[in-house]
Structure formats: structure tokens, C-alpha cells
Amino acid sequence: MKELNERHLDPAIALAALDEAAPREPHRQFALKHEDCFVVADGHGDINGKGDGLFRNDTRVLSSFRLFVGGRRPSLLGASLSQDNIMFTANLTNLQLTMADGRQTPQGVVHIERTRFLWQDRMFERIAFSNYSGHDILIPLRLDFGADFRDMFEVRGTARSRRGRSHEAEVDAHSVSFCYDGLDDVSRQSVISFSRPADLIEPDHAEFLFEVARRGHETLFVEVGAEFAPPDRDRFRAAAARARFAMRSKRRHGATVHSSGRVFNDWLIRARADIALLTTELRTGPYPYAGIPWFSTAFGRDGVISALQMLWLTPGLARGVLAFLAEHQSTETSPFSDSEPGKIMHETRKGEMAVLRELPFGRYYGGVDTTPLYIYLASSYADRTGDMDFVDQMWPSLCAAAKWMEEAGARNGDDFVTYKRAAETGLSNQGWKDSADAIFHANGRIPAGPIALVEVQGYVFAAYKGLASLAERRGEDKRAEHWQAMAEKIRVAVESRFWMEEQGYYALAIDGEGAQCAVRTSNAGHLLYVGLPSPERAERVATQLLAASLNTGWGIRTLADDEMPFNPMSYHNGSIWPHDTAICAAGLSRYEERASVVKLMSGMFEAAVQFQMRLPELFCGFTRAPGEAPVAYPVACLPQAWSAGSAFMLMQACLGIRIDGWTGEICVERPQLPIGIDNLSIRHIGVGDAKVDIIFERLGDRVVCYLDHRHEGLAPLIVRS
Structure with missing residues (x-):
């Protein structure tokens, strides 16, 4: 085949x-x-x-x-x-x-x-x-x-x-x-x-x-x-x-965002409506299907990232995603479906070809990043809600997923989680950039497997850290120490093996022969999102992400325009994916690049206006020019869940807002408002048993925030300028 x-x-x-x-x-x-x-x-x-x-x-x-x-x-x-x-x-x-x-x-x-x-x-x-x-x-x-x-x-x-x-x-x-x-x-x-x-x-x-x-x-x-x-x-x-x-009823779940900008509000309303449209009520709870037409089904990676984007506003979506993926976690080894015990599902299909196993996608596990992302979502959900009862229900599944990560890392002796498809019918590339030509060396040569992707190691780092925190709360100190040590081991290995000192950037991947795929891509921005790099290296990565070779003015390209295979009309080698830009922006925000995040959000909003308020799955990575619109990719999905959710991940990155479910506190650090927006309110945001309204206002060159007097219950607001 x-x-x-x-x-x-x-x-x-x-x-x-x-x-x-x-x-x-x-x-x-x-x-x-x-x-x-x-x-x-x-x-x-x-x-x-x-x-x-x-x-x-x-x-x-x-x-x-x-x-x-x-x-x-x-x-x-x-x-x-x-x-x-x-x-x-x-x-x-x-x-x-x-x-x-x-x-x-x-x-x-x-x-x-x-x-x-x-x-x-x-x-x-x-x-x-x-x-x-x-x-x-x-x-x-x-x-x-x-x-x-x-x-x-x-x-x-x-x-x-x-x-x-x-x-x-x-x-x-x-x-x-x-x-x-x-x-x-x-x-x-x-x-x-x-x-x-x-x-x-x-x-x-x-x-x-x-x-x-x-x-x-x-x-x-x-x-x-x-x-x-x-x-x-x-x-x-x-x-x-x-x-x-x-x-x-779907749209009433979670908090809503309203601003002083009428057109900006239209974008947020459409994005929220798209998330609701794509969310399907399954027996295990709500699940955001990936996109229409090609991916109107449950994808592991897409569901997790969409849930992460919406977590601060609608944590119930994350709970539904986690429950579904736990129920469909693999318990067997099958080369045809790329499954192994503990691994989290990449995709499920109901069509005739899947049922007949003409294709492996009936229930397919060929996603190397889905399992660590699943664990990271679980720990992030717990931090957002403090819901330890659900964590306790999930614990056997999370431990099985962690065991798969450790075993996968041990195969190559360096603890990196790698992929190499188990059957010819499966996906040749198994990260989020999964087209056949998406992973390559600087000279364009396709690398030999197994392949360790840079962002996947970041997800593994975050998964181990999250597990360590949850294990400590459960009183499982030995597991907490072990997983914390694994997180540090991965961090050191990534800094040692992926860093390219001359380029001041992280390599896209390491191939099966131990060689770097020494190209500059947006994948390194995902490391910032999970907080793996040192502050000094994060600053160097941020400078390049925001430079013209990667930042088009509409969003961040998947590949720098001076790399050999660059093509702004390709699927993964120079195009702009809104969710990818949003993850990079969240990473920049984590390292206090808040002003740059505001500019990235402005570019995404202005692109959405050109696309009738709907960000597509991806669009072409041409440099923005005065008076010209972004160029559509000819077979992009529209709507796409993680493209719609990118508006809210960008918003959170601008506002610097985090909800601590363990303490019941709302933490806001160095908030910024989007360009052209003078006030913004988040209504009915849940914090423990309370529901509050948070108001952000621009006063001169500062942004202040406070709780509206209309709220149900109490929630402390901590603001750091």
C-alpha cells in the first residue's frame, strides 16, 4: 500500500x-x-x-x-x-x-x-x-x-x-x-x-x-x-x-471574554463558537474534534492542545479530553496500529476503510507527543482546578503513560522519547509536523530513524515535572523524587544535545545516528512554553523567533526563510499555523517577553479579520506587506479547533493570568492588553467554588486589573507589576 x-x-x-x-x-x-x-x-x-x-x-x-x-x-x-x-x-x-x-x-x-x-x-x-x-x-x-x-x-x-x-x-x-x-x-x-x-x-x-x-x-x-x-x-x-x-448550552460552559473593541469581540465570539461547534458530547464528556473536513474526529494531540488553550477559561473541556483518552489508552502491542501498553491514542475513525483495516486509523497510536502531552494536560488541569479526586481516578492511567515514556526513552540509552513507525502503513513522521518532508537535515536530506524531536523532549520534561508534583501531593515521595530526577535529566540532555551554539538556537531533531537536524524551526518555541531552556538561551531563541526570518508579521513560520527546504506554500516547511504561533507566544510570555506577545496577537487578529474572523488550520508563510492580505493554504481545514483556541492562548499570554486551583488564587503578572483595546473583562471565571469577573483597564502606559464587585464567592487576586 x-x-x-x-x-x-x-x-x-x-x-x-x-x-x-x-x-x-x-x-x-x-x-x-x-x-x-x-x-x-x-x-x-x-x-x-x-x-x-x-x-x-x-x-x-x-x-x-x-x-x-x-x-x-x-x-x-x-x-x-x-x-x-x-x-x-x-x-x-x-x-x-x-x-x-x-x-x-x-x-x-x-x-x-x-x-x-x-x-x-x-x-x-x-x-x-x-x-x-x-x-x-x-x-x-x-x-x-x-x-x-x-x-x-x-x-x-x-x-x-x-x-x-x-x-x-x-x-x-x-x-x-x-x-x-x-x-x-x-x-x-x-x-x-x-x-x-x-x-x-x-x-x-x-x-x-x-x-x-x-x-x-x-x-x-x-x-x-x-x-x-x-x-x-x-x-x-x-x-x-x-x-x-x-x-x-455548550457556549455557557466556562468563562467568557469581552473587550472594548467591537471587531475584536467579533473574533473572540467566532472563535468561541467554533470551539463549541467542534466539541462533541461523548459518553466520557466533551471532546473538541480537530477540524472540518478532514479531521472531524477525536485526535489525541489536537484534543489535548485545544484543551490546554481553553484550560484557564473552561477546565471542563480538559476533563472530558482526559477521560476519553484514558478510556482508549493502549493495553497491547500492535505494529499495525503503532500501539504499545500505556501509549495514548493519536486518532480514531469510524469509516469502512478503518473498520476493514485497510488503514490503521480505526484506533491509531502513531503520535510520539500525545502521551507526554496527555500527562502534562492532567497535571495542568489539576493545577487549574485542584481536583485531586479526578487525579486519583486517572492515576493508574497516568502511571501507565509514564511507564511507556520511560521505556521508550530507555531504548536508545539517552532517555529521549523517539519515534520510528512500526509498519509501512503508518505515519513516517509522528510529531505535530507529520508530513513526510517535515523533518530533515540542513542540506534537505531526510534523516534515518529513530528520531527525537526537540519539542517532544520538552513535553516529556513537563510531563515528568507534573507527575512529580502530583505524586508529592499523593504522598508518594519516592515516585516524586524519581520523576523530578527524570525531568532534570531530560532538561540537561536537551541543553547538551540539541543546542546549536553557533546559531544560538535548538536543533529541530536528533536522528538515529545521533546527528542534529540543524535547522531553525518554530519547534524550539515549544521548549519556551514548557520552561525548559535557561533564561540566557531562551532570550536568544526569542530574538530569532521574533526576527524577520521566522516572524512574518502575521505569525511565526514553521521554518526560517533562509533554511534550504523553505517554501511558504508548503504544509509544514514555511507556513504559519495559528496554534503553533500561540504556543510560541505563551512561551515568550513565560520568559517575560510580554510586549512581543502583544504584537503577535495583533498579527493573528488582523489575519483573522482577513479570513472572515476565522483562523484556518494554516496559511501561507509569505512576509506581510502593506495593503496585502495573508495568503490562504489551498486545502486547510476550516474551522479547526486549535486554530480557534489560539485566540484564547494568546489572550492568556498577553494578560499574564494564571489560576491556582490549590490555593484558590488568581495570579496576574505584568498584564498587557491587545493593541487598540482599552478595557477587557473576563466574566464568570471559576476559581474553586467561586465565580468572579476580572476587569483589565489601560491607564496611561499601565494596565491595571481588579475584581468586579459582582461575583459569587471569594477568590484572592494577586497582581505583580
Whole structure:
């Protein structure tokens, strides 16, 4: 089988396949999601059969859905998502129509509004016509549709040697039913239902003729689900109300941020709504799915980082992530799934190809950083909440994860946690930069494994430190001493083996032969995030992260622009990932580079404005120029959980805020406000049993903060200037 790359196929193949396998201009696509169902369509509301579609459990159950009026595609007036991400609306108007009696209806007199949402694995749509002409008109509507039942990985471009059986569509006046019997012995159905009988209906299209009086209105309701249901106005309204109520409930969890900047608030509201949209309520609690369309599932690394970004505001998200990952922790060794006892899951999938083990991603463990990040999240959650009862429940899982880290480090004799895929079907690179060309030597040569990534050793350092602190609180002094010693051992080893004195920077990785991958990347910023470097070295790293070779003005590049493989249009070798910039910013803040953090947040906010208030998974790493917008990456996910969460990690880094769950204190150190923001409030932030409002205000060249008098319970506020 051809080598797969989970985040992205080979770059040349992926870009060449855009027309066939992926939506073009993803920042102009519109996505809706509910639980394990999502839809991606263009501004018209059309599904064109490329990388778009209606997906349910990693299978595309609607591959085509296009609207025509008078045999022509209407003119697009505008398209938008509601602020809560529930409703998509496309506003369209007619091109010139010729009636049966020869009369001409001019362009732009019929308003067509498509309103769509998802609820409980069903797509609901209302198509409303309003006649603004001076006479009654007949409006011929045609809907083209199809269901190919392709697995998500097929949609992304993976070829299969054989597929299951697709049945002939079943047609009646009100519906068309599609059915596919998979090779996994699962029968999948998709039924398109209409609120009125079609004037003509075929397996691939339906035609309706609407007589609309002058200044009159007509409406067609459509539903797409696994079974037939008679669409009508009442069903549409009732389902919409339930969807909106459920989203409101999600968005009420945790604290909210509000500022004096109207446009800045729009960004924060959209980012929070995107986190809520991607968060799925699993049996173990809330879990932020990674992103739409390619990664609308539970990823270990993405879930942990998203939870870390939101931890100061919404610690319940971290608890849900930890509970899910603990339940799916590996207990066996399997080269196919890259699993070993104690290892934390990288990804899970529900599609036909995963079930048949054509791919290893049904439950896949090929992520070298997920296990230490999991431990770090657990200790960070405990520090944020003081929730030792949950830590006690998690303790066997955390100890198993720590055992895997120690055993993985002992294999090479240097305690570095390395990766080398166990089977050819797995990922060749297993850090967050997991494309096949993302790890290399300074001359561009791909290194031999096993590979030790610099940021992974930082996560391991933080995991051991966190475990030592928790063990001490549990009275397990020997374990605490052991893990503290392991953390120090890793710190010394990283400083010794990864540091490049001439460059004043940390190497990207150490290969299987012990040689440095001596290139300057954003990965070193993750070391700052966990506090591993000495202050002197951190200052040198910070200087380079903020220099023009890495800092574009929009954000931090993944690779310095003077390194050999640099390409601002690549996936990992010169692009900008918002979550990566946010982690680097949090690291800079830790080493008191607060003013630089403010500038990075400003760049990210201004990029978000250009992307209609949504930061994509990544965008191209071109240097910012006056009057020019950031350049979109052609197959980026949008929305993406850790891109949305980056707004709040950047905010925390600016404000210098930390909540101590053990003492019940709010600690604020040298706070800064984003550029252009004069006051900002954090409302209903939980501190133990208390809920408080914190106000930040700019007074001259200083930022002051205080507790609002309206709060529930008491929480001390400690401010250091």
C-alpha cells in the first residue's frame, strides 16, 4: 500500500489533486457540524462532489446537491453563518427567465434564500422564493443530487482496490433513497425528502415548478437523513430551536471574554463558537474534534492542545479530553496500529476503510507527543482546578503513560522519547509536523530513524515535572523524587544535545545516528512554553523567533526563510499555523517577553479579520506587506479547533493570568492588553467554588486589573507589576 500521511498526502500529489479531491478556496467554503455529522458546501449552498459533501461517521452520504433556477445557477448575493454557527444562509437571485408563454422575467427580481442546519444526523434545508417583480411568475427549480458513500480517506485521494455494492436509487414523488452495502457488512442509507411532490423526479435530480404571486412567497423544505421523514415548516422550526438551544448550552460552559473593541469581540465570539461547534458530547464528556473536513474526529494531540488553550477559561473541556483518552489508552502491542501498553491514542475513525483495516486509523497510536502531552494536560488541569479526586481516578492511567515514556526513552540509552513507525502503513513522521518532508537535515536530506524531536523532549520534561508534583501531593515521595530526577535529566540532555551554539538556537531533531537536524524551526518555541531552556538561551531563541526570518508579521513560520527546504506554500516547511504561533507566544510570555506577545496577537487578529474572523488550520508563510492580505493554504481545514483556541492562548499570554486551583488564587503578572483595546473583562471565571469577573483597564502606559464587585464567592487576586 502507498504510504499514507495522516495530515496530508505527499505535497505534490495533494496540490495536483485539488480539482478532484478537495474543495478549492476553503476559506470560501461553509461548514456545519453536529456530533459525528458535518456538511461542507460553497457560498451558493451547493455541494459539488470534490472534497465537499454531507458526511456521517467518516462516510460521505451526500456527494452532490446543486440548485438551478431556469436551468441556470442563480447569482450569489451573499452567504454567511449565524454567529452561533448553527445556520448557514445563502442569498441568491435569478438570472433572466423565459416563461412557457414566451414572457421574459428580468434578472434580479426573485430572491432565493437557502437556510440550512444540522441536527441529529440530518440536514435540514429551507428554500424560500420571494417575487419582487410586477406580475405573477413561474419559477422552475431543479435540484441535482447524488450519494457516493465514499470513505473520508477516498475523498482525500486514497485509492481502493474494491468497494461495496451501490443499489439503484429508489424514487417516489416525495423522496429519493440511496443505499450502499459496505464490505464491512454495514448498510448505509441516505434519503432526500421534499415537503411537496416533485413535478419530475429521477435518481439524480428533482424538478419543481413554483407559481409565485406578485409580492408573494413560496417555500420548499428538504431533509437528508438515513431514513425518510416528511419535511415541513413545523419540523424545520422545532429542529432549529433544539439545535440552537444545544449550542447555547455548550457556549455557557466556562468563562467568557469581552473587550472594548467591537471587531475584536467579533473574533473572540467566532472563535468561541467554533470551539463549541467542534466539541462533541461523548459518553466520557466533551471532546473538541480537530477540524472540518478532514479531521472531524477525536485526535489525541489536537484534543489535548485545544484543551490546554481553553484550560484557564473552561477546565471542563480538559476533563472530558482526559477521560476519553484514558478510556482508549493502549493495553497491547500492535505494529499495525503503532500501539504499545500505556501509549495514548493519536486518532480514531469510524469509516469502512478503518473498520476493514485497510488503514490503521480505526484506533491509531502513531503520535510520539500525545502521551507526554496527555500527562502534562492532567497535571495542568489539576493545577487549574485542584481536583485531586479526578487525579486519583486517572492515576493508574497516568502511571501507565509514564511507564511507556520511560521505556521508550530507555531504548536508545539517552532517555529521549523517539519515534520510528512500526509498519509501512503508518505515519513516517509522528510529531505535530507529520508530513513526510517535515523533518530533515540542513542540506534537505531526510534523516534515518529513530528520531527525537526537540519539542517532544520538552513535553516529556513537563510531563515528568507534573507527575512529580502530583505524586508529592499523593504522598508518594519516592515516585516524586524519581520523576523530578527524570525531568532534570531530560532538561540537561536537551541543553547538551540539541543546542546549536553557533546559531544560538535548538536543533529541530536528533536522528538515529545521533546527528542534529540543524535547522531553525518554530519547534524550539515549544521548549519556551514548557520552561525548559535557561533564561540566557531562551532570550536568544526569542530574538530569532521574533526576527524577520521566522516572524512574518502575521505569525511565526514553521521554518526560517533562509533554511534550504523553505517554501511558504508548503504544509509544514514555511507556513504559519495559528496554534503553533500561540504556543510560541505563551512561551515568550513565560520568559517575560510580554510586549512581543502583544504584537503577535495583533498579527493573528488582523489575519483573522482577513479570513472572515476565522483562523484556518494554516496559511501561507509569505512576509506581510502593506495593503496585502495573508495568503490562504489551498486545502486547510476550516474551522479547526486549535486554530480557534489560539485566540484564547494568546489572550492568556498577553494578560499574564494564571489560576491556582490549590490555593484558590488568581495570579496576574505584568498584564498587557491587545493593541487598540482599552478595557477587557473576563466574566464568570471559576476559581474553586467561586465565580468572579476580572476587569483589565489601560491607564496611561499601565494596565491595571481588579475584581468586579459582582461575583459569587471569594477568590484572592494577586497582581505583580
